[in-house]
Amino acid sequence: MNDAGEHAHELGFAALFARDLRLASRRRIDALLPLGFFGVAVSLFPFGVGPEPQMLRQIAAGVLWVSALLATMLSVATLYSGDHADGSLEQMLLSPCSPFALASAKAAAHWCLTGAPLVLGAPLFGVMMDMAPLSLAVLTASLLLGTPILSLLGGLGAALTLGLRSGGVLLILLILPLAVPALIFGAGAVGASDAGLSVEGHFSLLGALLLFTTLTAPWATAAALRIAVE
């Protein structure tokens, strides 16, 4: 739970970001759950499609990307619920603290806690799926650009579904269609590099998508938070 003494409503981006990380550090196991889910999900596929390296190599990029996507969406559902429960969210929205900064800080913190570990952990599972070194590099780079997009979109979903009974599953239904472009460009980059084609197009598009999302998602998230809290 949050300290009564923390004057959350007076904080700017950096302080909000640090606050979230500090809160998460008290629950280290919780922070590792998404990574655990990611590992389990990826490991299911060989059971489903067979252990043959040829086949696994072909589906690896897609499997890893989709698993990262699901892990992100599952972990983001409670992004705002802690603050909402003890009233500090309302305080923050009423204060001069910019809601855009709040949404950005939350998404950034989520990425540090979930996205970054996924980026670091994915190559390990990639090796288990017999991916070539170049493919691994492209995959890691695509996840590096893509997971922040997913955290930002997830933040929007969390704000929209704040306090609702069916929150988690509903969030996934709402946000997955929006995440399709990132998935296409991200996993597609690995496919392109495997086929010997240039990955420039994919990464440019992914980068543009990241920029667009960074500029627009916190704004929509802020609006959603105000709607949810009214």
Place this chain on the structure above:
Amino acid sequence: MFASPPRFCAMAAATTPWLWAACLVLTLAGLYIGFAVAPTDATQGESYRIIYIHVPAAWMSMILYVAMAFWAAVGWAFNARMGSLLAHALAPTGAMFTFVALWTGALWGRPTWGTWWVWDARLTSELVLLFLYLGYIALRAAIDDEQRADKASALLAIVGVVNVPIIYFSVRWWNTLHQGASVSLTAAPRMAQIMLTGMLVMTFACWAYAFAAVFTRARGYALERDAGAAWVHEHLETHAKERA
């Protein structure tokens, strides 16, 4: 124009019977043109005739989504209940057209390309559009507070409408890369003028249908929202008299 629920209900009640009639007439005309007048296609044979419902349904699914987002935005920006009401009423009909577009696409794909489903750009985008519709409906259903439901779903619809071009572009990109699935339902038979006419008439038939269904549903929602109001009482009395 119909800025208030009672005025809207009056207008809707008056126009709906005509809209149903128009839908029926246009459908019969369109099917006549499409089946009796238009020739058999050289490459696809008779199966191409599915186009007379597949394409209008796909167009309607997209138009209704934009309309839904538009009215939801109007309702949110101007605090106009009628806007939110219309958006809510548009969703099920829009989702229905998307469903039809997908099914008819599959039934067209089977005799033409041999598979029940083709991951071509248009059909895949329709699938994502269906998910967008379902998401809107689900979000509305999950929120009990009417005001919050209106605003949250309006935001979702706007986010959706902004993303649709991005999604469509990315799906096209994805489709051209994976040339294994190189068949495309957009490579339609070269359209004889008469085929286009048939499609157009069917599109107008779907328009009439959409107006009729959406107006009817919106009336139901308007009655629900203003349950205690004077105009609702009057409406019920008039209706009871008509029935008696």
Place this chain on the structure above:
Amino acid sequence: MQGLPDWITLGGHGLYVWGSYAVTLVAMLVDAWSARRAVQQQRDRLEEDPT
């Protein structure tokens, strides 16, 4: 199958073409019926309890 007139079988594609229109008809009927129900149900509910 042989006995059926040409406009039904449509050169073997009859199932798909008529199937498509059947699916459409059913979907539209369900949609229209649900719209009508929204009005009927509300009228009934209000007649019982006009608050």
